[in-house]
Amino acid sequence: MYAQAMSAQTPTVHLTACHSCDALLRLPAVQHSTFHCPRCDAVVYRAGLAKRVDDALALGLAAAVFFLLANSFPIVAIESGGDRSFATLPGASLALYKQGMSFVAFVVAITTLFIPAIELSCTLGMLWFAKFKRSFSLTFLFRLRKRLRPWSMIEIFMLGTLVAIVKLGSWAHVLLGVGLWSLGIFMVLHAATSHAFEAIEFWSKVQTES
């Protein structure tokens, strides 16, 4: 049912409510761009990039590979007076934990490691099910993913890395690692996967309600 929604043409009229002001709205039958609420201007629907499950799945699997790379290689290294040290993504929260900052270590680990990993696994799981023509049987994955989303903070960590590099630049030689590039690529691929998934999700929504 879910996979059929991909190929089937959308039905004529789709009724929805604005999540931001609760206005009852008609969604135009076929959407190719963004649809704003005429009352409060919130985005009610946004068209996605990929139109096929396979495309989204390919993006998602590539993102998973880069996420593993980003976690295994150093993000940055410094050199000063012949001494060298480096930091990895899990290393940041581990170092905080060792200094007795367990709460901060937990927050960093959750927002940069576990939630991005869980979010991507959920998306991949849903896409996998969609590919093998099963309906939304793993609804808890869907809910989990939506709830966790605001707490995934890879892009903020990336900018934090930039700030840290600038701060260190004046007194140590800073080397950028494979982990940093992988993290950047993961960020882009992960965003593309989520965006593609949203569009597919919309079709299934139309399908169920018609």
Added chain:
Amino acid sequence: MNENFVTARARGLMLCDVCGFLMQFKSKRPENIHCPRCGQAVYPRKPASLQRTAALVLAAAILYFPANMLPIMRTSTLTYVDNNTILSGIIELWSGNSWPLAIFVFFVSILVPLLKLAALSLLIISTHYQWRWRLQERTRLYRFLEFIGRWSMLDVFVVGLLVALVKLRGLATVTAGPGVPLFASVVILTMYASQAFDPRLMWDHQASSTPDPIRGS
């Protein structure tokens, strides 16, 4: 804005905020209704939204001051020990000729949490007293808060990375200060606060008649 809209609630309908399924609710107090498609508990409006938002804003406001005054980072080298607060970290960036970054960090670390507390208080008060003033702008402000709030976590990551990175034997070490857990708590509390707020409450006091998408306008 001049047009009047029928709300979903007025039609006995509510939207699942997880999967976007539009469903009916029948009783006056629709408790324990779960979305038939994704299983999420759904309410026409978020329960006790204003009270919960106000409580979280208050908690965040209390923590905001120690979070900004206590050191977040201690840099120790052979010759000196330096305690950094969030503000002194920004000044350091500014004097180190990276002023665009200094402005950005000032914006997300100092201004955004303050702006968030002020704006959420305004939203709570204006909604509680049923003001009809600038509904669209207030909704836009709420959306901006939801978007920007996470970025305040920046300084927590900077400290985390520096602590892990700067371990040059005898030369220099960086230790996280007591300001970091407080600052992280402020960010988390304000994020929860903006999630607890229901922007639909602002619009509920607007009169509603036509057009009606069910009967046709």
